[in-house]
Amino acid sequence: xxxxxxxxxxxxxxxxxxxxxxxxxxxxxxxxxxxxxxxxxxxxxxxxxxxxxxxxxxxxxxxxxxxxxxxxxxxxxxxxxxxxxxxxxxxxxxxxxxxxxxxxxxxxxxxxxxxxxxxxxxxxxxxxxxxxxxxxxxxxxxxxxxxxxxxxxxxxxxxxxxxxxxxxxxxxxxxxxxxxxxxxxxxxxxxxxxxxxxxxxxxxxxxxxxxxxxxxxxxxxxxxxxxxxxxxxxxxxxxxxxxxxxxxxxxxxxxxxxxxxxxxxxxx
Amino acid sequence: xxxxxxxxxxxxxxxxxxxxxxxxxxxxxxxxxxxxxxxxxxxxxxxxxxxxxxxxxxxxxxxxxxxxxxxxxxxxxxxxxxxxxxxxxxxxxxxxxxxxxxxxxxxxxxxxxxxxxxxxxxxxxxxxxxxxxxxxxxxxxxxxxxxxxxxxxxxxxxxxxxxxxxxxxxxxxxxxxxxxxxxxxxxxxxxxxxxxxxxxxxxxxxxxxxxxxxxxxxxxxxxxxx
Amino acid sequence: xxxxxxxxxxxxxxxxxxxxxxxxxxxxxxxxxxxxxxxxxxxxxxxxxxxxxxxxx
Numbered sequence: 001x002x003x004x005x006x007x008x009x010x011x012x013x014x015x016x017x018x019x020x021x022x023x024x025x026x027x028x029x030x031x032x033x034x035x036x037x038x039x040x041x042x043x044x045x046x047x048x049x050x051x052x053x054x055x056x057x058x059x060x061x062x063x064x065x066x067x068x069x070x071x072x073x074x075x076x077x078x079x080x081x082x083x084x085x086x087x088x089x090x091x092x093x094x095x096x097x098x099x100x101x102x103x104x105x106x107x108x109x110x111x112x113x114x115x116x117x118x119x120x121x122x123x124x125x126x127x128x129x130x131x132x133x134x135x136x137x138x139x140x141x142x143x144x145x146x147x148x149x150x151x152x153x154x155x156x157x158x159x160x161x162x163x164x165x166x167x168x169x170x171x172x173x174x175x176x177x178x179x180x181x182x183x184x185x186x187x188x189x190x191x192x193x194x195x196x197x198x199x200x201x202x203x204x205x206x207x208x209x210x211x212x213x214x215x216x217x218x219x220x221x222x223x224x225x226x227x228x229x230x231x232x233x234x235x236x237x238x239x240x241x242x243x244x245x246x247x248x249x250x251x252x253x254x255x256x257x258x259x260x261x262x263x264x265x266x267x268x
Numbered sequence: 269x270x271x272x273x274x275x276x277x278x279x280x281x282x283x284x285x286x287x288x289x290x291x292x293x294x295x296x297x298x299x300x301x302x303x304x305x306x307x308x309x310x311x312x313x314x315x316x317x318x319x320x321x322x323x324x325x326x327x328x329x330x331x332x333x334x335x336x337x338x339x340x341x342x343x344x345x346x347x348x349x350x351x352x353x354x355x356x357x358x359x360x361x362x363x364x365x366x367x368x369x370x371x372x373x374x375x376x377x378x379x380x381x382x383x384x385x386x387x388x389x390x391x392x393x394x395x396x397x398x399x400x401x402x403x404x405x406x407x408x409x410x411x412x413x414x415x416x417x418x419x420x421x422x423x424x425x426x427x428x429x430x431x432x433x434x435x436x437x438x439x440x441x442x443x444x445x446x447x448x449x450x451x452x453x454x455x456x457x458x459x460x461x462x463x464x465x466x467x468x469x470x471x472x473x474x475x476x477x478x479x480x481x482x483x484x485x486x487x488x489x490x491x492x493x494x
Numbered sequence: 495x496x497x498x499x500x501x502x503x504x505x506x507x508x509x510x511x512x513x514x515x516x517x518x519x520x521x522x523x524x525x526x527x528x529x530x531x532x533x534x535x536x537x538x539x540x541x542x543x544x545x546x547x548x549x550x551x
Binding site: 161178184 | 442
């Protein structure tokens with residue numbers, strides 16, 4: 001197979017501004033550049049997320065008053081909502097990156113997509129577990145047949161399918177490409193699944209009881225939620241960069257620049 | 269679409285149907301599996317129990333989905349084994365069209381017999397006519413989705429060790445919307461509630477699958493075959 | 495202002511709330527530690543692979 005630099009060289013438009021932007025983003029399609037960029041950026045992101053988490057935890061656990069109906073158990077929201085939101089967001093990133101890798105043959109797309117999957121699956125598991133822990137004192141059972149929680153469970157199956165497919169196919173690039181098709185189909189499926197599960201959960205149920213419905217939320221309770229969500233998000237970005245670095249090393253292990261990098265690290 | 273493409277598509281369809289006919293003994297196996305699965309439930313529940321009558325449409329739907337996943341690996345596995353899959357992928361004709369024909373062949377040889385058997389079993393179990401009609405119509409309207417998405421999963425997992433199980437893991441979550449609407453239709457029919465909404469939704473899903481999955485399956489084949 | 499004991503009791507929901515936060519800690523720490531370790535292992539193993547070639551005359 002011909003030497004693959006990880007991006008295709010396309011004719012650049014003569015316009016100065018767009019060609020500058022093109023150059024800027026085009027650089028990130030190159031694994032060595034992305035690797036260096038990821039190494040510089042991830043410590044900052046870890047730091048920012050640590051700050052956000054501290055603020056969010058203090059605000060959520062200490063400062064926010066107990067809920068009128070749910071008492072202190074509502075504080076699980078500060079874990080449940082961000083992890084559920086991130087689980088969806090990660091899938092979107094995974095599918096988008098996969099699409100970039102599939103359609104424009106950009107290797108970094110494949111790499112980022114593969115890196116997303118374990119993160120997304122773990123967030124989905126956390127969302128489900130915290131959902132159960134939140135539901136149990138409220139409704140008495142460990143599992144609640146709530147539309148959103150059920151849809152989250154199906155999302156977990158989608159992640160497992162993606163991960164299983166990745167480990168079953170030996171060639172990393174072929175695996176990433178096949179995974180991209182799966183993830184894109186998954187993205188189209190997700191709204192359909194959400195709608196059908198909504199439909200299902202209102203069957204024979206007269207007045208709709210959305211168990212994890214959206215109550216109006218007070219500001220002192222909302223602020224920590226925003227902080228925690230942002231904290232989760234920046235942590236996701238930081239972890240993604242680390243995982244991407246690992247994937248890059250594995251994808252590019254036979255290239256000269258990785259050899260340089262690893263011998264320098266060895267020598268240290 | 270060129271004449272050559274249509275001829276090629278027809279050829280793919282006919283070849284698959286002929287192959288299915290030659291292997292008709294093997295094609296019985298998913299049907300047997302379906303029957304066994306359905307019969308497990310009265311054995312698990314109890315013969316005189318009213319629960320069985322209420323649950324029967326849902327049981328049949330689930331059994332259909334499980335049996336489908338057993339019919340799906342062969343959509344591409346046989347071609348992959350004898351090398352003709354590469355020929356298919358390298359063909360000058362639109363791969364999406366050819367792949368659509370493979371899904372159609374699967375529907376005719378794999379899905380349709382299952383639907384007929386489902387109807388027969390339900391009649392044998394004494395399911396009332398109105399519910400039976402809703403069940404069968406739902407299966408009919410939803411089955412293209414099952415074949416189309418199944419063909420996609422078959423392309424993704426072709427030639428992999430443990431591919432059949434992986435195929436089931438990939439397909440079943442994507443089957444859930446069809447399952448929900450199909451069983452909702454049958455259960456609502458039993459209660460005398462009109463079921464047009466479910467039928468429209470199932471038809472809509474089939475049309476959507478028909479439009480989108482051939483391209484995805486072609487992309488999946490190209491991704492796997494390199 | 496709550497006392498420390500009241501804080502840990504979480505209005506009677508202590509098991510649920512603290513289990514949820516403990517799980518979150520496990521998941522987040524795993525997400526941070528596992529890739530970093532893998533990166534170190536990769537750099538080491540890829541570096542060792544390159545070494546014999548360099549040592550050859």
